[in-house]
Structures are given as structure tokens and as C-alpha cells.
Amino acid sequence: MAKIAILGFGTVGSGVYEVLCRNAAGVSHRAGEPVEVKYILDPKDFSDHPAAKLFIKNFDAILEDPEVKVVVETIGGTRFAYPYVKACLESGRSVCTSNKEMVATYGAELLALAKAHNCAFLFEASVGGGTPIITxxxxxxxxxxxxxxxxxxxxxxxxxxxxxxxxxxxxxxxxxxxxxxxxxxxxxxxxxxxxxxxxxxxxxxxxxxxxxxxxxxxxxxxxxxxxxxxxxxxxxxxxxxxxxxxxxxxxxxxxxxxxxxxxxxxxxxxxxxxxxxxxxxxxxxxxxxxxxxxxxGAGKLPTASAVVADVVDALKNGVKVHDSLFWQPAEPVEGMLTDPAPAAYYVRVEGIAPAVAEAIYGKGHVVEEHFDGCSYFVDSADGKALAEAARKVEAMGGSVKLVLRRLPEDV
Amino acid sequence: MAKIAILGFGTVGSGVYEVLCRNAAGVSHRAGEPVEVKYILDPKDFSDHPAAKLFIKNFDAILEDPEVKVVVETIGGTRFAYPYVKACLESGRSVCTSNKEMVATYGAELLALAKAHNCAFLFEASVGGGTPIITxxxxxxxxxxxxxxxxxxxxxxxxxxxxxxxxxxxxxxxxxxxxxxxxxxxxxxxxxxxxxxxxxxxxxxxxxxxxxxxxxxxxxxxxxxxxxxxxxxxxxxxxxxxxxxxxxxxxxxxxxxxxxxxxxxxxxxxxxxxxxxxxxxxxxxxxxxxxxxxxxGAGKLPTASAVVADVVDALKNGVKVHDSLFWQPAEPVEGMLTDPAPAAYYVRVEGIAPAVAEAIYGKGHVVEEHFDGCSYFVDSADGKALAEAARKVEAMGGSVKLVLRRLPEDV
Structure with missing residues (x-):
């Protein structure tokens, strides 16, 4: 019997509880043991909820209970979620989360913590909702x-x-x-x-x-x-x-x-x-x-079903998953990660005539004329060429209102 | 160090060897240990191949070598593949295969063997080539x-x-x-x-x-x-x-x-x-x-890359994967697994006039008239109604040349 705790009973958290109740047999079968929710941490009042006895308001109760093997974090944001998740991992409990903000900000640190404490930190639901992508x-x-x-x-x-x-x-x-x-x-x-x-x-x-x-x-x-x-x-x-x-x-x-x-x-x-x-x-x-x-990409039960699949994975495979699901810490870089490759672009400009846009952007064609400018399709340009063109547009008293890169046709 | 053997050096088998050579670092990292091919079983002559020393013609050499932990089966068909795979699983070696015929015919038996002998039988590449579907x-x-x-x-x-x-x-x-x-x-x-x-x-x-x-x-x-x-x-x-x-x-x-x-x-x-x-x-x-x-859905390297991912999975998780990747043996059923649900259909008939087709198939419309019949779109019918209509068409001296179900619009 595996006992788990859910932190945060909002949309996804209550969905996790529902999925675990509705598909209990399949989940237990695949996890290799029954999976049961022992605690739900939420500051709101759930005394009328059918599972009222599971609700707690004190996070430490979870940390102090050696029966809890996996913690589901569905609070969102980082203010509470981040210290709670850190404490869970440090105590050797696996954590499964749908919290993209926390993973995008503290992912490397939390992955390293999981590895150090021989447990799993999983977040399939943080991208694509229920759609399997990360795994x-x-x-x-x-x-x-x-x-x-x-x-x-x-x-x-x-x-x-x-x-x-x-x-x-x-x-x-x-x-x-x-x-x-x-x-x-x-x-x-x-x-x-x-x-x-x-x-x-x-x-x-x-x-x-x-x-x-x-x-x-x-x-x-x-x-x-x-x-x-x-x-x-x-x-x-x-x-x-x-x-x-x-x-x-x-x-x-x-x-x-x-x-x-x-x-x-x-x-x-x-x-x-x-x-x-x-x-x-x-x-x-x-x-x-x-x-x-x-x-x-979203929705209560789809997202929750991805979190529950992670719970199964954490119970079965634990820290081993981090041989492949892992990244190192790094400092933020200076500036932006831009792509210098040339592409076709669509631009919408105001305050200059189509013929002028054509002269500035070169190879391409006018898509539509507006009363105060035009939309122009540029066959090929890179960031530098676009910046240069924008300077020229402004020098002529116009302004660039929108720039859209065109993806390739294939796929 | 994990040693593996490849059975059959055709398109997929040679692809597996190539993928393991080209992405050795990533594969070893994710498997948690270096992965090395120790034997390649193939009856053809590969004495000019750069890896000539790996080729063998005697299957028993693989079974007798305790170093071999995982066997890749890419022979295809069932005549040789099935007894070889059985022997590997019975000896406790995990098997990864792209062989759809073998899995479709003997899947339940081979899965049970893997479970009984505490190893893995994996076949992600048997459906969708390299595209992840089964996992x-x-x-x-x-x-x-x-x-x-x-x-x-x-x-x-x-x-x-x-x-x-x-x-x-x-x-x-x-x-x-x-x-x-x-x-x-x-x-x-x-x-x-x-x-x-x-x-x-x-x-x-x-x-x-x-x-x-x-x-x-x-x-x-x-x-x-x-x-x-x-x-x-x-x-x-x-x-x-x-x-x-x-x-x-x-x-x-x-x-x-x-x-x-x-x-x-x-x-x-x-x-x-x-x-x-x-x-x-x-x-x-x-x-x-x-x-x-x-x-x-196919191709040498895509399919091979799915086989290699299975090798990594077998090395890391072994028999545990069969808590979820498993099915029971069953006898073939009598008759066919048909679907009684009504759907829209397209039919092409010969030897009867469009007006007659309309009278027989009912709610729907003629799509095209041919010199000897027509194509007709039926708004809704089930198998029984279609069979009944076919009988009527034949009774009128005509014949049904094609029946196509229409899938729903959504998705």
C-alpha cells in the first residue's frame, strides 16, 4: 500500500483525487501496489467534502508521517510550492507536480535534490497538460x-x-x-x-x-x-x-x-x-x-491523469528516472537566446507607402495595402536585416506594427 | 558495462548497431552504464564489415555467455525469431524486438515468459516504427x-x-x-x-x-x-x-x-x-x-532508435515494466470482432442506376454517376443495413464494388 499526499486542492489537485478514485484498480495494478491518498493540504474549508477527514492545514504532518511515499504538488506558483517541494525531496519523498513556473525556475535544483535524496521529481503535467511529452x-x-x-x-x-x-x-x-x-x-x-x-x-x-x-x-x-x-x-x-x-x-x-x-x-x-x-x-x-x-493541453482530468501516471512512475522506478530526466544548474545568460537563421517574414507597417516598403524590405511582395501602410511578405531575412529595415521605416516616419516569421512547409 | 547481442543484421538490425555507435554517449548515460554490442548473429558473410569480429553464426554462443544481458531480435517473421526469443527469455535475458508478426501471434506467451524469468520483453518498434506509441x-x-x-x-x-x-x-x-x-x-x-x-x-x-x-x-x-x-x-x-x-x-x-x-x-x-x-x-x-x-512509421534509423530506447528501458527497469506492459493469453474467438455502431458510408455500385441505388440505400445522396452505376453517400447505416442493401443490389443484377466508412469530423 502506497500512501500519498496532495498539496493544494484546486482544479488539478481535486482532479488527481478524482482520477485516483475513479481508476483505482488500473492505477494500483500498474503501480504494483494499491495507491491511497492519506492527506490533502489546503487552507480552505472542506469540512463538507466526502473525504473531509483527509484534509489538513499543517504541512508538517505530512513530513512527520513515514507512511507517505509520494507527494503531489498542485498549489501552483512558487511562494508555497517551492519550499514545500524542497522539504519533501529532502526527506526522501518523491514529488509529482504540474507546476510549470516552479520547474522553469528551480528545475535543476529540485532535480539535484531528488537525486541526492534517492527519490523522484516528476513533472509530465507541466507541459502539454495530459498529453505525454516529457516522458x-x-x-x-x-x-x-x-x-x-x-x-x-x-x-x-x-x-x-x-x-x-x-x-x-x-x-x-x-x-x-x-x-x-x-x-x-x-x-x-x-x-x-x-x-x-x-x-x-x-x-x-x-x-x-x-x-x-x-x-x-x-x-x-x-x-x-x-x-x-x-x-x-x-x-x-x-x-x-x-x-x-x-x-x-x-x-x-x-x-x-x-x-x-x-x-x-x-x-x-x-x-x-x-x-x-x-x-x-x-x-x-x-x-x-x-x-x-x-x-x-489543459483541463482538470487530463492534467490530473498525467500527474497520476507520474505517481505510478515514482513508485515503480524512483530515482532511476533521473538517469535520463535531468539537467544541470546554470546561471542565466546575458541577453537573449535569439536565432540568427534566415527565414521568410510577414511584416505590417504603418505610415509608409507599399512602394516604399518594397524598396526597404527588398525581395518579396505586398500582401495587402492598408489606408496607412501595407502588409509585406519578405522572402528571406534574418534578425539583423529586419532590425535594419525597421530603422529605415522609422527614418521615413513610419513604424513596424507586426513581424511574423513563417515556419517551413514540411512536417 | 552492459553487453548485448543482435539477432539478424538486416535493415533494422544494422540500424541498431549504427545508433548504438553514433549516440553511444547519450545511450550509456541514460542506461546508467556503457552499452556494448558483443555478438551479431547472421548467417550471411560479414567478414569485410568493420565489426567483422562480432559476427557469429551459432545462436548457442549467445545463450552460453553470461555477460549478455539484453538481446535485440530483428530477424523478422516467426520461424527463427520465435524459438530464439523464447530461449533468451527462458535464460533470463531481456529481449527487445521490432517484430510485429511475432508479437501479434505470441505476445501473451512471451510476456508471461519474461515475467516468469524476471526479465523484460519490449517491442516499441513493432508499431509506428520510431514513433513512441506503446510506451x-x-x-x-x-x-x-x-x-x-x-x-x-x-x-x-x-x-x-x-x-x-x-x-x-x-x-x-x-x-x-x-x-x-x-x-x-x-x-x-x-x-x-x-x-x-x-x-x-x-x-x-x-x-x-x-x-x-x-x-x-x-x-x-x-x-x-x-x-x-x-x-x-x-x-x-x-x-x-x-x-x-x-x-x-x-x-x-x-x-x-x-x-x-x-x-x-x-x-x-x-x-x-x-x-x-x-x-x-x-x-x-x-x-x-x-x-x-x-x-x-518506418525507416532504418527511426525504427532502430526505438529498439535502442527499449534496450535502455530493459537495462534500467527490467521486469518491472510488465506491471503495465502485459496481456493475458486467450484463445482466438469464433468469427470476427465487428463493430455494430452506425456510421456514414460511401458505396460504389455497378450495374444499377443511381435512382435504384437511392431507393435501396435510402437517406443520402448520389455523389457521382458512372456509365455503369454510381457512387452513393449513405447518411447512416450499420453492418446489417449494408448487408441487406448489398443483397438488394445483387438481386437487381448489380454489384457493390466498394464500401468506405466515414470517420467522425472531430479530432
Whole structure:
């Protein structure tokens, strides 16, 4: 009999409890022993809950109970979660979490703690919700060097962009619908729409791929606030859709580039068909080529089912998992991890005429003329060329309103 | 230091050797110890090969060497592979294989042997080539009851169907190209085009999902020989593409249905965009909803990289993996595992007029009229209704040339 504790009884935490109750037989069978929740830590009042006797308010009770082997952390944020998780690992208890902020910030430290104390620190649910991504990456692709990751990892913005494309809506209208449906937060939707959530997730995947901590603050991050109805229509004209893409790429000699940015995705690309709240992550292995993992990126039970699969893994394999699921600590770098490779770009400029845009950006074509500027498709440019062009646009009294990289067609 | 042996130095076997050489550092790191090939068993002459000293012709040398911990089986078929694998497992050596025929036929027996002798029997590469499917299914979806699997699992036929759709080719022309490119066998392409390969793969996944052996001979299997240029055009008219779909579904009270058949796939469905030699498998979990695993379904290095990941898993976790990767023996059932659920269907009939087809099939519409019959889209029918309609068509002197089920739009 394995006893576990759940820290935080919000959406995911209560989902973990529900999954463990509903699929108890299958979970116990795969874990090799029955799995039972002994404590649920939450400051709120759950005296009316059917499992009221499990709720506690004092974290130390968990640490003091030698029966508890695995702790599920679903508090979120880092203020409480981080010290609690540290204490659990230091006491030799495995921790399974869905907390992307904590893993993106303290991953290396917590992994090292788990290794030192002979237990497991697992976080499959932190990227892609219930969709298996982290485990296949370090386990099934164990015989590969991973060279690139590219994906749609934020369901809220993907839902909004899908709405905008299908129903000709602007950003504000799409956000309102996402908020009404509970996909976006009402008070501050910034974590989603400004790309911070996607940034944490690609930071986690980048750290796993590179073997050392990659920090969110070193990943250039842009959200979808600047996307207009016109941009969506222009993308359509170019045979593309607009998606918020989180990506990382390994270069020669261990260099790494990463980013979160809205991109033009050609319709032939596998990521173009990923709509609504779905997520998809493409991983390139040197032996395997491209694989894509696709599924719902969020939701109570899907995310909870990934946490529970980690609990099973922690019980069966313990610290051994860290032979492949591991990265070293590292200091944040100076500046940003940008990608110098040339690509095709879409730019929307204001205050200059199409002929002027053409003269400045060179090889390419005008996609649409606006009353005060134009959208222009640039066949190939790199960051330096784009910066130079932006300077020229401004020197002419204009301004660059939006720049979208186009992904390649294949995959 | 872990010593391994490779049985069969064909495409996949030589790929395993190459992957182990090229990514030795990463593999050893993840396995927790260096991994080295000690023997390669193959009856052919490899005296000119750089690793000539590893080649042997006597299987017993492997069994007699206590240093060999894991055996890779890449002979294919069952004549030699089955007794060799049995002997390895009985001696307590873990086996990793890409051999779908062997797993589809003897899976339960070999899994039981592995469990009894405290070693692992792993076969990730038997379905989806290098794409992770089996491991995520039993490990990452451990907290789910899997209710349905639906996928494109044969790269050769998918390549042919893609060619037929894009270039207006008939079956024979597409087959010729596939043979020229080495995707289809020249002498007997039947395993691919008649669906037997896909049938073995869905038999494996069905066995894993149901927990008992499901045999290929109980799975109704149709290939793509009957698909014409006209059918491809008619599918396009209906907003669909034609794909060879392998599927299984669990019903109430443990019932199971499975099949391999060409289907109409609506373009909004995630499987519609899976082109060329790519594979994709959709798995429905009761907690998770739909996830899709997408990647190259074949190829030397991709498939080999999945075998090598299994080698790492066998070395690290051994028999423990069989708490979740397991199914019981079972006798083949009488008859076929058919699916009674009603669906929309496309039928092509000859020798009867469109008006007659309309009268016979009822709710639906004529898609195309041919000089000697028509294509008809049936809004909803089940197996019984289709059989009844076929009888009527024949009674009128006509014949049913093709029946394609349409998959649902979502996903």
C-alpha cells in the first residue's frame, strides 16, 4: 500500500483525487501496489467534502508521517510550492507536480535534490497538460540527440487564434469569449496572451534537451496582442494560419536558441491543423526525424491523469528516472537566446507607402495595402536585416506594427 | 558495462548497431552504464564489415555467455525469431524486438515468459516504427482506461494513397512508384496493400488495451486494392481523403471490436493531414480525451532508435515494466470482432442506376454517376443495413464494388 499526499486542492489537485478514485484498480495494478491518498493540504474549508477527514492545514504532518511515499504538488506558483517541494525531496519523498513556473525556475535544483535524496521529481503535467511529452522525450527518444522542439503549448491563445481565424474576430472579442468560457483569466490574462505561460513550458523542454537550466527570462517572448483581423486575413492569403509557437533549436557546438512568438504556419505543416484548446509539440531527433505529440493541453482530468501516471512512475522506478530526466544548474545568460537563421517574414507597417516598403524590405511582395501602410511578405531575412529595415521605416516616419516569421512547409 | 547481442543484421538490425555507435554517449548515460554490442548473429558473410569480429553464426554462443544481458531480435517473421526469443527469455535475458508478426501471434506467451524469468520483453518498434506509441500508452496513460484506438499505421499504403490523391493516379501506378522507391516489396506487396501489416499492429495495440491476446485472424481486414481514381475524386467532393485506418474500440462490459479498412476521413479530422510515409495513432483515454502520436512509421534509423530506447528501458527497469506492459493469453474467438455502431458510408455500385441505388440505400445522396452505376453517400447505416442493401443490389443484377466508412469530423 502506497500512501500519498496532495498539496493544494484546486482544479488539478481535486482532479488527481478524482482520477485516483475513479481508476483505482488500473492505477494500483500498474503501480504494483494499491495507491491511497492519506492527506490533502489546503487552507480552505472542506469540512463538507466526502473525504473531509483527509484534509489538513499543517504541512508538517505530512513530513512527520513515514507512511507517505509520494507527494503531489498542485498549489501552483512558487511562494508555497517551492519550499514545500524542497522539504519533501529532502526527506526522501518523491514529488509529482504540474507546476510549470516552479520547474522553469528551480528545475535543476529540485532535480539535484531528488537525486541526492534517492527519490523522484516528476513533472509530465507541466507541459502539454495530459498529453505525454516529457516522458517520451527523455525515455522513448533516449537513443536520439534532440536538435529542435517546436510547438503550440498554450491552449488559451490557440483557442483565441482559432476563433479569430474562423469567425473574423479581433483580439479583444476573442479574449472576451475565452474569458467567458473560463479558458482565460478574467483579471489578468497576461500569462496566456503575452506568452509567459508558453515561455515557461519551452524553458522546461529546452532545459531537458540541453542538459542545463534554460531560464524563461532569456527566451525572447511575444504574445498575440498585436494580431488583428487584417493579419489573419493576410495569413490566409499566404496559405497560412497564425499560431503562437514556442520553439528551441540546438546549433553547432552546443549553442541554443529559443523563443515564443506568433508565426505564420503554412497549411501543409502539421501544426497548422492544431485548433481550439489543443496543444501539439514537434520534436526532431537525429535518428528519428520528426515526431509530434498532440492532445488537450489543459483541463482538470487530463492534467490530473498525467500527474497520476507520474505517481505510478515514482513508485515503480524512483530515482532511476533521473538517469535520463535531468539537467544541470546554470546561471542565466546575458541577453537573449535569439536565432540568427534566415527565414521568410510577414511584416505590417504603418505610415509608409507599399512602394516604399518594397524598396526597404527588398525581395518579396505586398500582401495587402492598408489606408496607412501595407502588409509585406519578405522572402528571406534574418534578425539583423529586419532590425535594419525597421530603422529605415522609422527614418521615413513610419513604424513596424507586426513581424511574423513563417515556419517551413514540411512536417 | 552492459553487453548485448543482435539477432539478424538486416535493415533494422544494422540500424541498431549504427545508433548504438553514433549516440553511444547519450545511450550509456541514460542506461546508467556503457552499452556494448558483443555478438551479431547472421548467417550471411560479414567478414569485410568493420565489426567483422562480432559476427557469429551459432545462436548457442549467445545463450552460453553470461555477460549478455539484453538481446535485440530483428530477424523478422516467426520461424527463427520465435524459438530464439523464447530461449533468451527462458535464460533470463531481456529481449527487445521490432517484430510485429511475432508479437501479434505470441505476445501473451512471451510476456508471461519474461515475467516468469524476471526479465523484460519490449517491442516499441513493432508499431509506428520510431514513433513512441506503446510506451506512452501503457506508462503515460497509466491513469486512464483506454476506450478507443484509431490510426494510420502502414506507411506504404499511406504513401500510395497520398500519391493517388495528389497526382490522380490509380492503384497500380501508385504501387509501381512505391516499389521503385523501396517502400513496397516488389515480389509480394500484399502484406502492405492488403492490410496484413496494419492488422498485426492493431492486434498488438488491441491486446495491450484489452489485457488479453487479440489475434490478427479475428480482425476484419481489407486493404486498398479496390480504391480507384474515381473514389479518390468522390472523397474530395465529400470533403474527405481516403486513408487505411486500423482501429479498435472497447464497448460496454469488456466487448471489443477492431478492424483494418480504408475509410473516408473528413479533412477536419487530425488523421486527414497525415501524408506520405507518416503514421499517426489516436488514443482515447477516459480521463485524458484524445491524444495523437505522429511520426515516421518506418525507416532504418527511426525504427532502430526505438529498439535502442527499449534496450535502455530493459537495462534500467527490467521486469518491472510488465506491471503495465502485459496481456493475458486467450484463445482466438469464433468469427470476427465487428463493430455494430452506425456510421456514414460511401458505396460504389455497378450495374444499377443511381435512382435504384437511392431507393435501396435510402437517406443520402448520389455523389457521382458512372456509365455503369454510381457512387452513393449513405447518411447512416450499420453492418446489417449494408448487408441487406448489398443483397438488394445483387438481386437487381448489380454489384457493390466498394464500401468506405466515414470517420467522425472531430479530432
Amino acid at each position: 517520451p522525450m527523455h525515455q522513448c527518444l533516449a537513443a536520439n540527440v534532440i536538435t529542435e522542439v517546436e510547438g503550440i503549448v498554450n491552449g488559451t491563445t490557440n483557442f483565441m487564434l482559432t476563433k479569430m481565424a474562423r469567425e473574423d474576430l479581433g483580439f479583444d472579442e476573442a479574449l472576451k469569449i475565452a474569458q467567458e468560457l473560463g479558458y482565460a483569466e478574467t483579471r489578468d490574462p497576461g500569462d496566456d496572451v503575452d506568452g509567459r505561460d508558453a515561455c515557461r513550458k519551452i524553458a522546461i523542454l529546452s532545459s531537458l534537451v540541453c542538459g542545463h537550466q534554460i531560464y524563461p527570462q532569456n527566451i525572447p517572448t511575444r504574445g498575440i496582442r498585436d494580431i488583428t483581423v487584417d493579419d489573419v486575413a493576410a495569413a490566409e492569403k499566404l496559405g497560412c494560419v497564425i499560431k503562437l509557437i514556442a520553439w528551441m533549436k540546438r546549433g553547432e557546438e552546443g549553442s541554443v536558441a529559443a523563443g515564443v512568438e506568433p508565426c505564420l504556419v503554412p497549411k501543409a505543416n502539421q501544426l497548422a491543423g492544431v485548433d481550439d484548446v489543443f496543444n501539439a509539440v514537434l520534436v526532431k531527433g537525429d535518428m528519428l526525424g520528426d515526431v509530434v505529440f498532440y492532445g488537450k | 506512452p500508452m501503457h506508462q503515460c496513460l497509466a491513469a486512464n482506461v483506454i476506450t478507443e484506438v484509431e490510426g494510420i499505421v502502414n506507411g506504404t499504403t499511406n504513401f500510395m494513397l497520398t500519391k493517388m490523391a495528389r497526382e490522380d493516379l490509380g492503384f497500380d501506378e501508385a504501387l509501381k512508384i512505391a516499389q521503385e522507391l523501396g517502400y513496397a516489396e516488389t515480389r509480394d506487396p500484399g502484406d502492405d496493400v492488403d492490410g496484413r501489416d496494419a492488422c498485426r499492429k492493431i492486434a498488438i495495440l488491441s491486446s495491450l488495451v484489452c489485457g488479453h491476446q487479440i489475434y490478427p485472424q479475428n480482425i476484419p481486414t481489407r486493404g486498398i486494392r479496390d480504391i480507384t481514381v474515381d473514389d479518390v475524386a468522390a472523397a474530395e467532393k465529400l470533403g474527405c481523403v481516403i486513408k487505411l485506418i486500423a482501429w479498435m474500440k472497447r464497448g460496454e462490459e469488456g466487448s471489443v471490436a477492431a478492424g483494418v479498412e480504408p475509410c473516408l476521413v473528413p479533412k477536419a479530422n487530425q488523421l486527414a493531414g497525415v501524408d506520405d510515409v507518416f503514421n499517426a495513432v489516436l488514443v482515447k483515454g477516459d480521463m485524458l480525451g484524445d491524444v495523437v502520436f505522429y511520426g515516421k
